[in-house]
Amino acid sequence: MDYAVETFELTRTFGNFTAVNKLTIQIHPGEIYGFLGPNGSGKSTTIRMLCGILEPTSGSGKVLGYDLAREAEEIKSRIGYMSQKFSLYDDLTVQENLLFYAGLYSVPYRQRNMRINEMIEMANLSGRERELVVNLSLGWKQRLALGCAILAKPAILFLDEPTSGISPTSRKMFFNTIQRLANEGTTVMVTTHFMDEAERCSNIAFISEGNLIANDTPDNLRKYILAGVMVEVVDENPMDKLQDLEGLPYVKECSVHGSLLHVLLQGEEYIPQLQGQTSGVVRRITPSLEDVFIALSSQRKGGKTNE
Numbered sequence: 001m002d003y004a005v006e007t008f009e010l011t012r013t014f015g016n017f018t019a020v021n022k023l024t025i026q027i028h029p030g031e032i033y034g035f036l037g038p039n040g041s042g043k044s045t046t047i048r049m050l051c052g053i054l055e056p057t058s059g060s061g062k063v064l065g066y067d068l069a070r071e072a073e074e075i076k077s078r079i080g081y082m083s084q085k086f087s088l089y090d091d092l093t094v095q096e097n098l099l100f101y102a103g104l105y106s107v108p109y110r111q112r113n114m115r116i117n118e119m120i121e122m123a124n125l126s127g128r129e130r131e132l133v134v135n136l137s138l139g140w141k142q143r144l145a146l147g148c149a150i151l152a153k154p155a156i157l158f159l160d161e162p163t164s165g166i167s168p169t170s171r172k173m174f175f176n177t178i179q180r181l182a183n184e185g186t187t188v189m190v191t192t193h194f195m196d197e198a199e200r201c202s203n204i205a206f207i208s209e210g211n212l213i214a215n216d217t218p219d220n221l222r223k224y225i226l227a228g229v230m231v232e233v234v235d236e237n238p239m240d241k242l243q244d245l246e247g248l249p250y251v252k253e254c255s256v257h258g259s260l261l262h263v264l265l266q267g268e269e270y271i272p273q274l275q276g277q278t279s280g281v282v283r284r285i286t287p288s289l290e291d292v293f294i295a296l297s298s299q300r301k302g303g304k305t306n307e
């Protein structure tokens with residue numbers, strides 16, 4: 001098996017609305033594949049198709065070598081999936097949720113207790129085995145949901161915004177766990193809106209309105225995706241300055257970061273002209289992933305940012 005996931009023109013429509021449009025991607029075994037895009041761009045729809053729970057309208061795909069259309073059951077039994085709204089049972093305890101998933105994923109009886117204990121330890125839930133899930137904080141729920149998803153040691157893990165709504169420290173710890181799983185050979189496809197997490201992926205695919213519009217390593221995206229030159233401008237009133245700069249013909253993108261503005265120019269030759277527009281310092285920078293995504297999101301709409 002060359003790829004853990006391979007799709008060809010995978011498409012899903014709802015009525016006459018196309019949520020995912022001819023998506024062709026490949027994911028290598030053992031990689032952390034970041035799947036990014038604005039709200040409503042088709043990330044969850046894609047993941048649900050790859051998990052075998054939503055039928056594609058057209059196109060094809062394989063997960064772990066099994067065909068999405070014909071072998072969905074094979075796929076479902078071999079993957080781990082953490083949905084955007086974790087599928088935990090509020091009125092069951094931590095232990096009972098894990099037992100339920102052990103049954104669902106057919107973890108062999110002899111291994112169940114051992115695996116459940118390992119997951120409780122991984123999720124830092126020791127001492128809370130008998131607590132009802134409804135009483136857990138979001139961070140704990142999220143780690144328990146991950147425990148349920150990896151209980152049966154799946155070869156591939158689909159995580160749909162696993163870290164939204166939890167603290168930065170919990171997010172970091174969570175991603176460390178993901179990294180460890182990947183190092184041990186698990187393939188991970190993860191959606192996120194956090195750039196620090198995207199940064200830790202080996203590959204990032206970016207979709208917008210159902211279309212794949214960029215797909216590369218974080219480094220390459222920063223280096224090559226933006227046609228133009230990125231500069232940083234210090235200004236006392238960045239919000240006012242933003243409006244001025246956006247109107248300039250050689251400014252392709254402009255966004256505010258605290259007291260700084262990031263400005264994408266059509267070319268290096270415009271740096272002196274931009275300098276003339278501000279009393280602050282203009283400095284050339286390597287675009288951040290955030291810059292790349294802001295630009296990618298607005299390019300699709302065919303306009304400048306914040307319009």
Ligand SMILES: Nc1ncnc2c1ncn2[C@@H]1O[C@H](COP(=O)(O)OP(=O)(O)OP(=O)(O)O)[C@@H](O)[C@H]1O
Binds near residue numbers: 014037038044
């Ligand atoms: N069952 C459905 N019926 C009709 N439309 C749907 C259905 N599921 C998703 N959509 C639409 O498809 C589009 C893509 O939705 P999807 O949930 O895949 O986006 P997303 O990228 O996961 O967004 P978010 O970042 O908000 O989670 C949206 O416009 C959504 O309203």
Ligand SMILES: [Mg+2]
Binds near residue numbers: 043044045084160
């Ligand atoms: Mg989603």
